[in-house]
Amino acid sequence: MDSERREQQSSCIFPPCPSCDQGYLVPFSFKEDVYEKWQCTACEFVLEKKRR
Numbered sequence: 001m002d003s004e005r006r007e008q009q010s011s012c013i014f015p016p017c018p019s020c021d022q023g024y025l026v027p028f029s030f031k032e033d034v035y036e037k038w039q040c041t042a043c044e045f046v047l048e049k050k051r052r
Contacts, residue, residue, distance in 0.1 A: 019045035 014024040023042025027035040038047040 017041075017043065017045055019043055 012024055014026055017023045017025055017040040020040060020043040023040040025038040025040055025047060028037045028039060030036050036049050039045070
């Protein structure tokens with residue numbers, strides 16, 4: 001990873017995407033369930049909250 005990319009990651013409040021390492025995971029809410037789904041800004045990766 002180059003130094004420019006590290007600087008961008010350190011200044012972003014959202015976690016980096018574990019799938020593509022290019023985008024960031026941003027939260028989405030549905031109805032009353034806050035942060036149910038996180039989607040990457042650069043690829044199609046989606047992380048969903050574990051269901052009980």
